[in-house]
Amino acid sequence: MIQHSIPANLAALSDIRQLVTLACQNARLSEEATYRLALAVDEIATNIITHGYEEQGLSGRIGVSIERTDQSLTVVLEDTGAAYDPRTQSLPTAEDLDRPLEDREIGGLGIFLALQGVDCFDYQRSNNVNRNIFGMNLA
Amino acid sequence: MAFSANLEMVDSEARITLEGELDAAVADQFRQTVEHAAQEKPQKLVLFMDKLQFMASAGLRVLVFAKQRMGRDVAIYVIGATGPVLNTMQMSGFHQAVYLQESYP
Numbered sequence: 001m002i003q004h005s006i007p008a009n010l011a012a013l014s015d016i017r018q019l020v021t022l023a024c025q026n027a028r029l030s031e032e033a034t035y036r037l038a039l040a041v042d043e044i045a046t047n048i049i050t051h052g053y054e055e056q057g058l059s060g061r062i063g064v065s066i067e068r069t070d071q072s073l074t075v076v077l078e079d080t081g082a083a084y085d086p087r088t089q090s091l092p093t094a095e096d097l098d099r100p101l102e103d104r105e106i107g108g109l110g111i112f113l114a115l116q117g118v119d120c121f122d123y124q125r126s127n128n129v130n131r132n133i134f135g136m137n138l139a
Numbered sequence: 140m141a142f143s144a145n146l147e148m149v150d151s152e153a154r155i156t157l158e159g160e161l162d163a164a165v166a167d168q169f170r171q172t173v174e175h176a177a178q179e180k181p182q183k184l185v186l187f188m189d190k191l192q193f194m195a196s197a198g199l200r201v202l203v204f205a206k207q208r209m210g211r212d213v214a215i216y217v218i219g220a221t222g223p224v225l226n227t228m229q230m231s232g233f234h235q236a237v238y239l240q241e242s243y244p
Contacts (some may be wrong), residue, residue, distance in 0.1 A: 013164050031222075039195060
């Protein structure tokens, strides 16, 4: 397992994507799947930084752990910001996605892209730590 | 790769060339460029995305802002979006809301 600790600010998003992309390349994940995982992690990290830390007046770090087995590549983001389970976010419906841009609601799109893009997603919270877990199949 | 958004007005068209990685950290830079374009009251917004390597939902939200700021009569053209960036637009239904073209004009 590879573990990193990244400052929780938006400027660090590119560093997080770079870590994930490198791990995907080492695991020989396809370019398309690599992008989907990097996008998913980016979207959830953005939410952690913006809503979990900054809007709460908090600062902190995000732990990035990457583990590879023969079957899967797993990325775990850990933070001590406000508790938030992305799976509870109401997501855009097919009808919402068909709306003209001028009639669009803004919210939920990032989490929609995140949850749609990975093979599995889980959220856990214990001891005031949020854990967002992303999995991609390698087989 | 560093992000850039460059605006050029050609007659009544606002042309913005996007390069690099468009995430939440730099989306406001794109939004400000769109705002500058909107002040010119263009009839058409043309976004060149062939050098855009990454686009998060923060970038999509700027497209929503562009449409709402410029009005429904201002058509948005997306030129040269390929691969995952195009796929992200398709997943989120944005491909139906803009004119997608490989090249321009």
